[in-house]
Amino acid sequence: MSEITDPAELRELLGTPAERTVKKERALLHPRDREWIAASPFLVLATSDADGNCDASPKGDPAGFVRVLDDKTIAIPERPGNRRADGYLNILSNPHVGVIFLIPGRGETLRVNGRARLIREAPYFDDMVVRGHRPIMAIEVDIDTIFHHCAKAFLRSNLWKPEQWAEVTLPSQAQLVKEVQPQISESVEELERHYGEHYEKLLYNT
Secondary structure (H helix, E strand, O other): OOOOOOHHHHHHHHOOOOHHHHOOOEOOOOHHHHHHHHHOOEEEEEEEOOOOOEEEEEEEOOOOOOEEEEOOEEEEEEOOOOOOOHHHHHHHHOOEEEEEEEOOOOOOEEEEEEEEEEEOOOHHHHHHOEOOEOOOEEEEEEEEEEEEEOOHHHHHHOOOOHHHOOOOOOOOHHHHHHHHOOOOOOOHHHHHHHOOHHHHHOOOOO
8 A cells, every 4th residue: 555645746746737727716706606506406515613523515406595795695494404514513613614515416416615604594585485484593714715616526427328337236224234333222123213204204394
């Protein structure tokens, strides 16, 4: 095994980025960025606490669920979840975050890096109502850098090509939970009921 420990060695291995790659970072939202965010129903929010412990959390809602507040600020609504609050606790100790916006069928992504804060209440919450439910809070991100990322990862993975997907033989979510958490008291049957129709009813309810 040969480990890379030196930036010069890494650069020698990877080569020099193209001019368009170096210069693609921006500090303000372009109108096209606003369109991308409005078309995106899904993102991944990456956080880290003060000690460097990381978390990456998916967020999803109908397309356009993230609100653009101004040319440097976006707001991500929070819906009821598992209450672990890993990413939110990270933000309280280290505000630096990374966000990747995805659009189904598109290989490119929009990446945002910035500083986040947790908002308990704001007037724009009324514009984030889904199925009659306001967000329980929001994450505001002040943008440091924003840029579009190329499609190579999606092309390599065939993520949006169902005809190329391998057959998945993994057990159901209920079975997975019981196997990896054998100490929990719920039975597989109880978990199957929880992750069935009942689970979708909890999407916007606490």
